[in-house]
Amino acid sequence: xxxxxxxxxxxxxxxxxPIAGTTIxxxxxxxxxxxIAKKAEEVGLDVFATGEHHNPPFVPSSPTTTLAxxxxxxxxxxxxxxxxxxxxxxxxxxxxDYATLQHLVDGRMDLMLGxxxxxxxxxxxxxxxxxxxxxxxxxxxLLRRLWDEDVVSWEGKFRTSLQSFTATPRxxxxxxxxxxxxxxxxxxxxxxxxxxxxGYFANNIFWPKEHYIRLINFYRQRYAHYGHGQPHQAIVGxxxxxxxxxxxxxxxxxxxxxxxxxxxxxxxxxxxxxxxQTPLTVGSPQQFIEKTLTFADYFGDYQRQLFLVDHAGLPQxxxxxxxxxxxxxxxxLRAEFDARRPADVPDxxxxxxxxxxxxxxLEAPVGEQVTA
Amino acid sequence: xxxxxxxxxxxxxxxxxxxxxxxxxxxITRAEPAVSIEKVELRPFxxxxxxxxxxxxxxxxxxxxxxxxxxxxxxVVVSPIYKASYTGLFKAFFDAIDQDVLVxxxxxxxxxxxxxxxxxxxxxxxxxxxxxxxxxxxxxGVFASPHDWGSDGAGALASRVERAVGELLSxxxxxxxxxSASDDxxxxxxxxxxxxxxxxx
Numbered sequence: 001x002x003x004x005x006x007x008x009x010x011x012x013x014x015x016x017x018p019i020a021g022t023t024i025x026x027x028x029x030x031x032x033x034x035x036i037a038k039k040a041e042e043v044g045l046d047v048f049a050t051g052e053h054h055n056p057p058f059v060p061s062s063p064t065t066t067l068a069x070x071x072x073x074x075x076x077x078x079x080x081x082x083x084x085x086x087x088x089x090x091x092x093x094x095x096x097d098y099a100t101l102q103h104l105v106d107g108r109m110d111l112m113l114g115x116x117x118x119x120x121x122x123x124x125x126x127x128x129x130x131x132x133x134x135x136x137x138x139x140x141x142l143l144r145r146l147w148d149e150d151v152v153s154w155e156g157k158f159r160t161s162l163q164s165f166t167a168t169p170r171x172x173x174x175x176x177x178x179x180x181x182x183x184x185x186x187x188x189x190x191x192x193x194x195x196x197x198x199g200y201f202a203n204n205i206f207w208p209k210e211h212y213i214r215l216i217n218f219y220r221q222r223y224a225h226y227g228h229g230q231p232h233q234a235i236v237g238x239x240x241x242x243x244x245x246x247x248x249x250x251x252x253x254x255x256x257x258x259x260x261x262x263x264x265x266x267x268x269x270x271x272x273x274x275x276x277q278t279p280l281t282v283g284s285p286q287q288f289i290e291k292t293l294t295f296a297d298y299f300g301d302y303q304r305q306l307f308l309v310d311h312a313g314l315p316q317x318x319x320x321x322x323x324x325x326x327x328x329x330x331x332x333l334r335a336e337f338d339a340r341r342p343a344d345v346p347d348x349x350x351x352x353x354x355x356x357x358x359x360x361x362l363e364a365p366v367g368e369q370v371t372a
Numbered sequence: 373x374x375x376x377x378x379x380x381x382x383x384x385x386x387x388x389x390x391x392x393x394x395x396x397x398x399x400i401t402r403a404e405p406a407v408s409i410e411k412v413e414l415r416p417f418x419x420x421x422x423x424x425x426x427x428x429x430x431x432x433x434x435x436x437x438x439x440x441x442x443x444x445x446x447x448v449v450v451s452p453i454y455k456a457s458y459t460g461l462f463k464a465f466f467d468a469i470d471q472d473v474l475v476x477x478x479x480x481x482x483x484x485x486x487x488x489x490x491x492x493x494x495x496x497x498x499x500x501x502x503x504x505x506x507x508x509x510x511x512x513g514v515f516a517s518p519h520d521w522g523s524d525g526a527g528a529l530a531s532r533v534e535r536a537v538g539e540l541l542s543x544x545x546x547x548x549x550x551x552s553a554s555d556d557x558x559x560x561x562x563x564x565x566x567x568x569x570x571x572x573x
Contacts, residue, residue, distance in 0.1 A: 268423045
């Protein structure tokens with residue numbers, strides 16, 4: 001049992017390597033992603049998550065295809081998403097695709113839902129981008145019912161109604177995949193996660209921690225409000241990013257050209273300012289450990305930590321080296337986070353634990369509360 | 373204590389925008405000595421402002437200025453007029469603040485330009501910006517052209533400053549728009565309520 005899960009998440013961007021001056025093909029990027037996921041398992045990480053995008057320069061438009069392929073070549077790695085678009089995907093197809101994946105990998109999966117933030121994508125799938133929050137809510141409410149109820153009759157605003165519909169396959173062991181909701185600025189998404197007792201994920205990459213603290217605290221309060229536990233028992237996941245070398249100056253020198261040309265923050269603030277102001281670490285393994293441990297000080301003890309490693313045009317060789325270094329510090333991170341963690345903070349959710357909790361709840365005498 | 377922040381986007385040394393900002397600040401102090409006035413020159417924050425437009429967040433030193441705006445009761449904003457509008461720095465600075473920081477705050481507009489023909493830029497460019505930000509904009513704007521700094525025009529400029537400052541203080545003495553920025557999350561919006569009650573229309 002892992003009290004806290006560590007892993008990586010990929011955006012799946014095809015970005016020009018600013019040193020080599022070359023851009024890899026989509027084919028190579030997809031193959032690299034699979035290699036990265038297998039490497040994640042090899043170095044002892046718990047989770048691999050892929051993004052979902054439908055526009056260049058991103059390749060991962062079909063997460064369950066990729067995750068199933070990775071699942072067939074791994075044994076322990078938990079497969080997830082970062083994020084699955086709850087707005088532009090049909091909830092019926094989501095229910096089916098992810099339940100199929102759940103069966104194929106024997107429960108070794110969950111998913112993180114997000115809105116996506118690119119307005120032009122919505123009409124490509126027949127939706128209106130100005131209704132993003134409403135779509136998120138209605139689609140998730142339907143997805144929830146399709147997994148939790150065997151026969152569903154449903155009527156809503158954004159898709160055709162359903163009469164006595166059964167989504168197949170039914171979830172593995174009758175327990176739906178665990179759901180995380182990713183958001184950095186939408187209180188409605190935090191509320192949705194809190195209402196259903198789902199996990200809440202803040203990507204914690206590009207902004208100062210203050211930008212994430214408010215919604216994480218709001219989610220924790222609302223999680224308690226809806227009776228799922230105390231605020232510090234809510235299920236929180238965080239992102240992060242780093243570039244490590246044994247010698248911190250080597251990390252700084254090697255990463256700088258990638259930082260300076262990165263699609264998101266390149267040509268803006270200096271790398272020194274950015275590392276000072278955001279969760280990014282560029283330095284030695286010890287510096288990385290110290291900064292990562294502060295996350296729990298700011299956001300409370302949490303269940304899942306994912307890092308962005310393959311981005312900004314970094315060559316595959318360097319990405320794999322970064323994963324080796326992450327694997328080396330992993331035992332220290334696990335031990336340090338566990339040492340500070342109160343006993344009543346829940347472990348990271350897994351399929352086996354959720355099935356056991358469901359069974360315990362079914363066996364308990366009526367009226368008795370069982371905490372998962 | 374009433375707090376006024378004076379923001380000047382002048383960039384040259386001995387900038388006429390900063391000079392005008394100083395005159396307006398002095399007029400406020402003369403009329404109401406108890407008002408606390410803080411002056412902010414945007415030029416030293418130019419790189420921070422552009423970085424914020426790329427990253428989406430303010431550096432700590434720029435955040436400090438944003439916090440000053442948040443704590444202010446009123447603003448005096450002064451920009452040079454370039455190419456028929458406020459400067460890029462002036463706009464980029466206000467682009468980077470949180471959406472609701474200026475809601476309900478009283479704002480006095482002032483600008484400087486090469487000729488009096490630029491004066492309507494205040495009403496066609498600056499005023500809509502602060503209307504969008506839901507500030508309460510003082511009716512009289514103060515525009516200063518080279519003519520105003522000479523002996524012929526100085527009296528007219530001083531009287532426009534007096535009039536605008538009088539309007540600013542009068543608005544500050546009232547209830548303004550009755551609104552201000554709120555950090556609270558609205559738990560009772562239709563979309564929020566629809567989360568725990570899916571049947572809600």
